[in-house]
Amino acid sequence: MPEKKHWIITASGDRSLRDLKKKLTESGFTVDQELEEIGIITGTADDRIAEKVRLIPGIADVSPDIPVEIGPPDAATW
Amino acid sequence: MVTRKGGKKPPSGTAPARASSPVDELLSAAMERGDGSLETGRYLVTYKKGAAEQGPQTLSKKGMRVADAREYTMQAAAAESVGDADALWFPEIGVALVGGEAAQERGMSAKAAASDNSVESIDPEYFVFAQGSPSESLPGFSETTLENATSEYLRGFLSAAEAIARDLRRDVTPPQVEGAEKASEADATWGLNACRVLQSAQSGADIKVAVLDSGVDMGHPDLVGRLSAARTQSFVGQPVQDLHGHGTHCIGTACGPQSPEESKPRYGIGFQSTILAGKVLSNSGSSVGSSVLAGINWAIANGCQVISMSLGTPVGVQPYYTAAGQAALSRGLLIIAAAGNIGSNTDAPANSPTIMSVAWLNPNLSPNPFSNLGKIDIAGPGQDVFSTLPMPRRYGVLSGTSMATPHVAGCAALWAGSSPSLRGPSLWMKLQATARRLPFPGIRVGAGLVQAP
Known part of the structure; x- marks a missing residue:
């Protein structure tokens, strides 16, 4: 079974997120969050599916999710 | 869950790593050891799903004094507060924290875990850090050995812990005003x-x-x-x-x-x-x-x-x-x-x-x-x-x-x-x-x- 990863999908804005969510789900992409205010959908899928959903009209970008940390490497912060 | 492998001797510092040892004490012991290990000297025993309820009993049978997180409000149990207990039991996650000596005296190891039906694994506990210190980006840092780096890391962490401990001990005193110029800035x-x-x-x-x-x-x-x-x-x-x-x-x-x-x-x-x-x-x-x-x-x-x-x-x-x-x-x-x-x-x-x-x-x-x-x-x-x-x-x-x-x-x-x-x-x-x-x-x-x- 191919490894599933977390992805962040940015909508182009010319199609509703609800429509996109439907298309994504049909393609085998598991939607976690629909962020209506910023036109972004997050979720999980393997690489093959992520590559495939890039071609769905209304999707501007498919990027892997990334780790985020606190800006300052401050020894006094822990 | 990674199971501890091999016959590496568990860290044995000057002070025994008890279930109730404060973090700074564990860090001091780790620095004295100086072996570059990020292990605290304590162990985490993970019980299998369904067998978790047996956790405290099995530990008690081994002659350990077991503290249960349920004894604390909202299960906000801190290891420091368990006193002379050998182990602290976290029922929500089916894990017990066991002091280093208590574990060694009873021969608790990854091997022993395999022979115990209720135990998923026994692993060393590790220190956890929020964020690196600026020294990580200093030129030449990459040339230092892992052991030095670890020791530096522990030292930085320890000084932070000490600073906070100092703050806890004294009721934060007002900042010292030095000279007239600073006095005008004391408002903000x-x-x-x-x-x-x-x-x-x-x-x-x-x-x-x-x-x-x-x-x-x-x-x-x-x-x-x-x-x-x-x-x-x-x-x-x-x-x-x-x-x-x-x-x-x-x-x-x-x-x-x-x-x-x-x-x-x-x-x-x-x-x-x-x-x-x-x-x-x-x-x-x-x-x-x-x-x-x-x-x-x-x-x-x-x-x-x-x-x-x-x-x-x-x-x-x-x-x-x-x-x-x-x-x-x-x-x-x-x-x-x-x-x-x-x-x-x-x-x-x-x-x-x-x-x-x-x-x-x-x-x-x-x-x-x-x-x-x-x-x-x-x-x-x-x-x-x-x-x-x-x-x-x-x-x-x-x-x-x-x-x-x-x-x-x-x-x-x-x-x-x-x-x-x-x-x-x-x-x-x-x-x-x-x-x-x-x-x-x-x-x-x-x-x-x-x-x-």
């Missing part, structure tokens, strides 16, 4: 003076400021009347209560009170702003992009005018952050983010063109060498910033672009409060147009030092 922190906050007639009233960070100390005396459950939200599966400290510190700078308790200097800017605390970083100070995006989405849906984000990842421009910044600007909201502190290119999300990037200034108004550069829009006071920390620490001094960012966010709240036309893109332009010019290139300090209206 150097950062607020540099931003000319005290001269401003603005308070940030009617402006909603979202700080997306590690949460907030809901009971902090300086903030308590201004926080509500309705305006706090966690996106990381942990309660909003800030067990890290970073979020509470940033909120203090952006929105702290006009007159802090205990005659402290004023350190907060938007003292009448509405505070929204979104926990997008876990208590260990880490997260993922989707949690940050969920926080931005929440802040927009709640009608905020300013978002302060002291977080980042050292990667190139991410299209989703650019889109989120654009969505925010078009809704009259300005996202302000820390450039990062490794003296390298600006982190994401601050590197997105739709998100305002903040550099870190020292008190002499020069950019700190660790402050990232490249795409920088503005600069703020970031060195030795005094602000709130979760109780009982109450206050503390931290440094970084993380501390510069809420200075800009606080000033943005004051400007937004001064005119309803200053929103999103116009607020961005106003902050840059009014910034105090500095004799450094734009790639270091952007438009200059942020100023209050």
Whole structure:
């Protein structure tokens, strides 16, 4: 079974997120969050599916999710 | 779950690693050992699903005194408080913390785990750290051995633990005023003076400021009347209560009170702003992009005018952050983010063109060498910033672009409060147009030092 990863999908804005969510789900992409205010959908899928959903009209970008940390490497912060 | 393999002898420091050993004691022992190991000397016994209820009984049968987290309010059991118990049992997760000696005396090891039907694995406990220290980015650091690096790391962590312990012991005393010049500054922190906050007639009233960070100390005396459950939200599966400290510190700078308790200097800017605390970083100070995006989405849906984000990842421009910044600007909201502190290119999300990037200034108004550069829009006071920390620490001094960012966010709240036309893109332009010019290139300090209206 191919490894599933977390992805962040940015909508182009010319199609509703609800429509996109439907298309994504049909393609085998598991939607976690629909962020209506910023036109972004997050979720999980393997690489093959992520590559495939890039071609769905209304999707501007498919990027892997990334780790985020606190800006300052401050020894006094822990 | 990784099972401990091989016959490596468990660490045996001078002081035995008891279930109740304080972290600083464990760290001291680890440093004395000097073997580069990040093991604490204690063990974590993980029970199989379904067999978890047998945990305490099996440990008791081995002759151990077992403390149960259920004996504590809200199961808020701290290992330090279990006294002479050999083990501390966490029923919700089916794991027991066992002291090093207690485990060794009873021959508890990965091998022994295999012969016990109820046990999934027995693993060494490791130290956990929130964030690296600046020494990691110092030239030549990469040439040091792993052992040295670990020892350096432990030493830094220990000194932080000692500093906090000192703070806990004494009731934080007022800062010592040295000389007449400083006396005139005692009304406010150097950062607020540099931003000319005290001269401003603005308070940030009617402006909603979202700080997306590690949460907030809901009971902090300086903030308590201004926080509500309705305006706090966690996106990381942990309660909003800030067990890290970073979020509470940033909120203090952006929105702290006009007159802090205990005659402290004023350190907060938007003292009448509405505070929204979104926990997008876990208590260990880490997260993922989707949690940050969920926080931005929440802040927009709640009608905020300013978002302060002291977080980042050292990667190139991410299209989703650019889109989120654009969505925010078009809704009259300005996202302000820390450039990062490794003296390298600006982190994401601050590197997105739709998100305002903040550099870190020292008190002499020069950019700190660790402050990232490249795409920088503005600069703020970031060195030795005094602000709130979760109780009982109450206050503390931290440094970084993380501390510069809420200075800009606080000033943005004051400007937004001064005119309803200053929103999103116009607020961005106003902050840059009014910034105090500095004799450094734009790639270091952007438009200059942020100023209050």
